[in-house]
Amino acid sequence: MNARCQHATARGQASITPSLAAVTADDFEAMLAIRIDALRESLERLGRFDPARARERLAAGFAPEYMRHIVIDGERVGFITLRPQPDSAPAVLQIDHLYIRPQHQGRQIGAWALDWAKAQAAALGCDITLSALKQSAANRFYLRHGFVQITESDFDVGYRWTARTEEPV
Numbered sequence: 001m002n003a004r005c006q007h008a009t010a011r012g013q014a015s016i017t018p019s020l021a022a023v024t025a026d027d028f029e030a031m032l033a034i035r036i037d038a039l040r041e042s043l044e045r046l047g048r049f050d051p052a053r054a055r056e057r058l059a060a061g062f063a064p065e066y067m068r069h070i071v072i073d074g075e076r077v078g079f080i081t082l083r084p085q086p087d088s089a090p091a092v093l094q095i096d097h098l099y100i101r102p103q104h105q106g107r108q109i110g111a112w113a114l115d116w117a118k119a120q121a122a123a124l125g126c127d128i129t130l131s132a133l134k135q136s137a138a139n140r141f142y143l144r145h146g147f148v149q150i151t152e153s154d155f156d157v158g159y160r161w162t163a164r165t166e167e168p169v
Contacts, residue, residue: 018072019072080113
């Protein structure tokens with residue numbers, strides 16, 4: 001992916017190019033720290049911040065083969081998990097995690113990672129599903145990026161993105 005992201009500098013706008021890096025089992029603690037950092041404010045607002053629960057939830061879905069670090073200038077600033085949903089019809093990829101450290105949010109890094117996921121799904125002819133914590137800014141983010149709300153529970157909102165195929169002329 002050659003897309004660049006914008007971030008503010010003392011001189012105005014500068015371009016950065018994120019990249020993705022493989023995840024190994026040894027990366028769990030670093031990824032947990034990113035998850036907690038990214039979710040803390042939203043979970044505290046709901047009265048549901050619990051580091052032990054954050055560890056359990058990440059451990060339950062920790063699958064390095066489907067996870068990628070989001071890296072800028074050698075620094076891991078976030079991660080994304082994109083995994084196939086078995087037995088889904090039509091075929092679906094699930095974004096289980098898309099977390100960007102708060103100090104790196106607002107720089108289009110999440111949009112860049114989401115574009116990567118959409119490209120993967122489009123190449124496979126798949127939709128993407130995900131869920132976001134209620135009252136999180138992530139809900140506006142996913143709606144802005146073409147996701148449609150499909151479910152709602154006490155704490156989460158479910159979304160789906162469908163690749164648009166162009167009709168032959």
